[in-house]
Amino acid sequence: MNKRWQAIGVLAVALFAVNVVARLVIRFGFDADDTAAADRLSLAMFLVIGLILAVVAFVWGRRRPAAAWGADVAAAVGIALLLTVLVAPLLVGNNPFAGGAGTFFAQIWLYLAATGAGVLLGYLLLTALGLDHRSQTLKRYAELKTAKPRKPVRR
Incomplete structure (x- = not known):
């Protein structure tokens, strides 16, 4: 169980770190008026x-059922989302609510859209290649059933 939470924490910190690095580059690398560069x-x-x-979805989906790794990814995304929206602006000297409610909730929706699209893309690719946990389990079951000879029944 400890290893599971460790993986969730590492993923959450990695997602948070990507956001912090982007915010720092925007803050120190571009002028405050250059919104096009900040948007890019x-x-x-x-x-x-x-x-x-x-x-992550591709790698974790090969080893575990979707319900198990999906819950872990959802927990990591939730933690990273809270850190990104509430803590990351403070690290670069801004107020999380400085842009108003519209900007605050737009960050949340964009973050959830990006994370959802990433997970969906990884899992759909994994499933299309037939490498997901369920496909592999069904493949092993089919191989096992075809490998055993049929036992004759005595009457």
Whole structure:
């Protein structure tokens, strides 16, 4: 159980770190008036977060059933979302609610959309290749049933 929470924590910290790095680059690398560069970097951050979760879904989906790793990913995304929305702005000297309620909730929806798309992409690719846990279990079952010869029944 401890190892499971450790994996969740590492994933949450990795997602949070991607956001903090993007915020620091926006803060120190660009002028405050250059919103186009900030938007491009934010888009790149969401793509990196989605790519991380696609890889995680692909790797974890091979070893465990979807319900088990899905709950772990959801917990990590929830923790990372709270850290990203409430703590990350404080690290770069901003108020989490400075942009108003619209900006605050837009961050949440964009983050959930990026993470959901990443997980979905990774799992759909895994399933399409037939490498997911369920497909492998069914494949082993079919091989086992076809390998055993049929036992004759005495009457």
